[in-house]
Amino acid sequence: MSDTTRTVFLDSGEQLLELQKYQLRVVGGEGEHAQAHVFEARKVQIGSSPENDLVLDDPAVSRFHAVIEVDERGYLLRDTGSKNGTFVGKLGVREIYLSDGCVFRVGNTEVNFTITEVPAEVHFSNKTHFGKMLGGSLVMREMFSMLERVAPTDATVLIEGESGTGKELVAEALHAHSARKDGPFIVIDCSAIARDLIESELFGHIKGAFTGATGTRQGAFEAADGGTLFLDELGELDRDLQPKLLRALEKREIKPVGSNTTIKTNVRVVAATNRRLIHEVKEGNFREDLYFRLAVIKVEMPPLRERPEDIPVLVEHFLGAANEMAGRDGVDVSYKTMEKLKRHRWPGNVRELKNFVERAVLLTHGDQIETRFLQSREPVDEKPPVVLESAASMAGLALEQGLPFKDAKNRLIEEFEKSYWMRLLEQSDGNVSEAARIAGVHRKSVEYILKKLDISRDDLGS
Ligand SMILES: Nc1ncnc2c1ncn2[C@@H]1O[C@H](COP(=O)(O)OP(=O)(O)OP(=O)(O)O)[C@@H](O)[C@H]1O
Numbered sequence: 285m286s287d288t289t290r291t292v293f294l295d296s297g298e299q300l301l302e303l304q305k306y307q308l309r310v311v312g313g314e315g316e317h318a319q320a321h322v323f324e325a326r327k328v329q330i331g332s333s334p335e336n337d338l339v340l341d342d343p344a345v346s347r348f349h350a351v352i353e354v355d356e357r358g359y360l361l362r363d364t365g366s367k368n369g370t371f372v373g374k375l376g377v378r379e380i381y382l383s384d385g386c387v388f389r390v391g392n393t394e395v396n397f398t399i400t401e402v403p404a405e406v407h408f409s410n411k412t413h414f415g416k417m418l419g420g421s422l423v424m425r426e427m428f429s430m431l432e433r434v435a436p437t438d439a440t441v442l443i444e445g446e447s448g449t450g451k452e453l454v455a456e457a458l459h460a461h462s463a464r465k466d467g468p469f470i471v472i473d474c475s476a477i478a479r480d481l482i483e484s485e486l487f488g489h490i491k492g493a494f495t496g497a498t499g500t501r502q503g504a505f506e507a508a509d510g511g512t513l514f515l516d517e518l519g520e521l522d523r524d525l526q527p528k529l530l531r532a533l534e535k536r537e538i539k540p541v542g543s544n545t546t547i548k549t550n551v552r553v554v555a556a557t558n559r560r561l562i563h564e565v566k567e568g569n570f571r572e573d574l575y576f577r578l579a580v581i582k583v584e585m586p587p588l589r590e591r592p593e594d595i596p597v598l599v600e601h602f603l604g605a606a607n608e609m610a611g612r613d614g615v616d617v618s619y620k621t622m623e624k625l626k627r628h629r630w631p632g633n634v635r636e637l638k639n640f641v642e643r644a645v646l647l648t649h650g651d652q653i654e655t656r657f658l659q660s661r662e663p664v665d666e667k668p669p670v671v672l673e674s675a676a677s678m679a680g681l682a683l684e685q686g687l688p689f690k691d692a693k694n695r696l697i698e699e700f701e702k703s704y705w706m707r708l709l710e711q712s713d714g715n716v717s718e719a720a721r722i723a724g725v726h727r728k729s730v731e732y733i734l735k736k737l738d739i740s741r742d743d744l745g746s
Pocket of ligand 1: 416417418419445446447448449450451452453454558598634635638
């Protein structure tokens with residue numbers, strides 16, 4: 285259909301999409317006429333939110349209004365559920381292949397689409413995994429292809445994506461596929477370390493550098509020497525520390541807190557954030573020079589809801605592990621359930637899917653997981669007030685202690701699980717089969733839960 289895009293299969297097994305770069309230019313409507321933007325990405329997002337590739341300042345444009353996706357048939361414009369619709373001429377369209385020179389309208393803004401003479405290429409790996417990361421969708425295979433090329437280099441990589449999309453897995457896989465694989469892989473979660481300790485965590489300190497510094501201590505940069513340093517939640521890094529990180533990256537040397545001497549380092553840095561860091565740059569929270577130094581290679585993790593075709597392979601994988609963990613044999617998934625799972629929004633991404641499968645295997649009486657074990661978003665107004673009260677007080681405590689949301693939530697869930705199972709076992713006089721019957725959970729699962737929560741019969745009654 286298209287003479288400007290085509291797919292080629294390479295001898296290496298890789299798939300190559302050849303296209304021509306294209307230009308989008310606002311030519312009419314309410315919004316100020318933007319300058320022309322040239323794109324070569326396989327997918328370009330259009331909307332009013334600054335997170336889009338083409339940002340339109342028009343109140344009639346939805347936050348995420350439409351996308352252009354390139355495939356071997358051409359340049360597909362797709363409305364992504366906008367409020368005011370996408371039009372070509374007078375026709376409202378959900379999906380349409382654009383032709384060179386055509387004009388489409390989003391909200392009240394008219395955009396001209398032009399194909400340029402400049403060729404571009406998008407590569408797709410022939411593999412459906414990279415390290416421990418699974419995925420056969422085009423967007424994942426495009427990412428794997430990029431990671432395969434980037435991993436063996438020493439390039440700094442910035443990984444952006446929603447929570448639970450697999451950013452840490454990417455960092456691990458980059459390390460495992462590099463010449464540094466036998467060196468250390470050190471993780472620092474910038475959101476989990478108190479503000480006044482993070483400099484020392486990163487760069488170390490010498491004895492007497494501050495109250496409590498009773499000895500000299502090595503920081504993460506030194507610990508990661510010859511290996512990879514993964515800076516998680518980098519968007520949380522204090523502005524005061526950013527110049528020091530920039531210096532460490534540029535000069536490949538660090539200065540421990542309290543010391544006047546610099547130490548040479550040989551570290552590859554991979555950073556991750558669930559914020560759009562370029563936003564933080566625009567807001568003045570993140571230094572531009574550091575951003576560009578980190579984003580030499582940028583990996584954007586697609587949310588799970590945008591790649592439902594990956595769900596079956598992930599479910600199968602998590603089912604295998606969950607069966608083993610729960611001592612079950614062959615708990616499976618029906619076609620109908622799988623279809624429902626593909627339609628779910630998965631706000632917690634792959635982590636939520638994994639937790640769901642684990643929970644469903646533990647809780648099912650039968651041989652198949654069911655979607656009723658998806659965590660309900662309905663308001664639970666019949667909960668005893670005491671539960672809500674203790675949840676509220678834990679939330680208060682977590683905020684006071686500056687605990688990150690994830691840690692606070694996990695702590696609350698763990699406390700709930702522990703007291704639930706302790707009480708239930710007490711009630712059933714330590715009889716695991718009886719407890720399993722009351723809880724509606726397989727006996728083997730109870731044994732696993734008790735082991736996981738470190739509860740023994742001796743704990744009962746304490
Ligand atoms: N593509 C994938 N294949 C297999 N497992 C995955 C994949 N993506 C994520 N997971 C699993 O989902 C969970 C969450 O992944 P991970 O911790 O890497 O996410 P993240 O983006 O770093 O999350 P956060 O921002 O909350 O730290 C992990 O258990 C991970 O193993």
